[in-house]
Amino acid sequence: MVYLSHDPYYGRDVAIKVYNMDTGGDEDRARVARKMFLSEAHMVGMLQHPNILPIYDAGEENDHCYIVTEHIQGARTLAAYCKPDNLLRVDDAVEIIYKCAKALNYAHSRGVIHRDIKPSNIMLTPDSDVRIIDFGIALVADSDISTIQGIAGSPSYMSPEQVQNGEITNRSDLYSLGAMMYELLTGFRPFRAGNLSKLLHQIVYATPPPIHTLRKDVHEEMENVVALALQKEPEKRYKSGLDFAAELTRVHQKLRAQNERLDSQEQFGLLRRLKFFHDFSHGEIWEVLRASAWQDYVDGEEIVKEGEMDDRFYIIVNGNVVVQRHGRGLGRLETGECFGETSYVHGAKRTATIKADGGVTVMKVSSTLLEQVSASCQLRFNKQFLRSLISRLQSNEPSRQ
Secondary structure (H helix, E strand, O other): OEEEEEEOOOOEEEEEEEOOOOOOOOHHHHHHHHHHHHHHHOOOOOOOOOOEOOEEEEEEEOOEEEEEEEOOOOOEEHHHHOOOOOOOOHHHHHHHHHHHHHHHHHHHHOOEEOOOOOHHHEEEOOOOOEEEOOOOOOEEOOOHHHOOOOOOOOHHHOOHHHHOOOOOOHHHHHHHHHHHHHHHHHOOOOOOOOOHHHHHHHHHHOOOOOHHHOOOOOOHHHHHHHHHHOOOOHHHOOOOHHHHHHHHHHHHHHHHHHHHHHHHHHHHHHHHHOHHHOOOOHHHHHHHHHOEEEEEEOOOOEEEOOOOEOOEEEEEEEEEEEEEEOOEEEEEEOOOOEEOHHHHOOOOEOOOEEEEEEEEEEEEEEHHHHOOOOHHHHHHHHHHHHHHHHHHHHOOOOOOO
């Protein structure tokens, strides 16, 4: 049983876990229960890591064994995010597993093997931080108190060597972490069966369904990270939590870079079709992209405010905007048109307010950064600005700046 309590000395809420030692006279069960308590109590002061739930105290009183731990208001276990209709973003799941791998590496380096890594033993705080909890069946190097005979752990996340009652090493925890990552990404456990015997047989001999068959947005390389953690033979898995975390970082950064390149290619394609850039070379468009930032605006949102000073000018990539001065409408601009040319004049203030007319995507170009592009690119911009101003004058429309 776990109770919420208050520590008046430190002025903090705490959780008190009280072990049930009533085993109905079964001496073997009593021995195991006491060893579980002593094992977790042994963690006091031993593991000090930001992603491991700290234990403040442990003891016995009136035949009750208890452990006092940190209480995190509003925290939830990862079990809440292991359902197909309530999955975390891939990026968030990767960050969680990364933190767990680093925390386990810390524990392993101090001779502690958790043995029960699973979603319900990982707390996610309201600010998306992680705490590994429940070291009740942990193995502690050179310690008799943690030696619990037989299979210990949660069957769905056990490594093959746990199922077969073999030697348990740090790589068993990494297997369990891989099984948990599989479930976080897909909403399904890697192995599922109608009874325990079939489940354990699958863990030892079967291969889980490929992740991409359950969730399309998980890249093959990320799937390979999980597959390596779930290797049947311990020596084929990651050597340490640090290696697991490093591979996650490598793959995640590579995929992010690929996505950014894809985004840039799409942006290039959009600009190429705009009339503003018809005379620009491919190289000049890429120069503009590197000197710009893109932003989306919702209907009615201000993009430029009258009277403000700003060194950027804007090109409408998609959508329309309305132009106002002193609260009175002056007109509208459409996809491919530009505004904010006064950014070229140092110290000049905006002479009009520009608001989104429906959803709008604009490209914001800093005049300071534009000064660093090639002379030919700057010349193209100057020509386009002049064309825009002349066109507005010829149509008797005020300049929207």
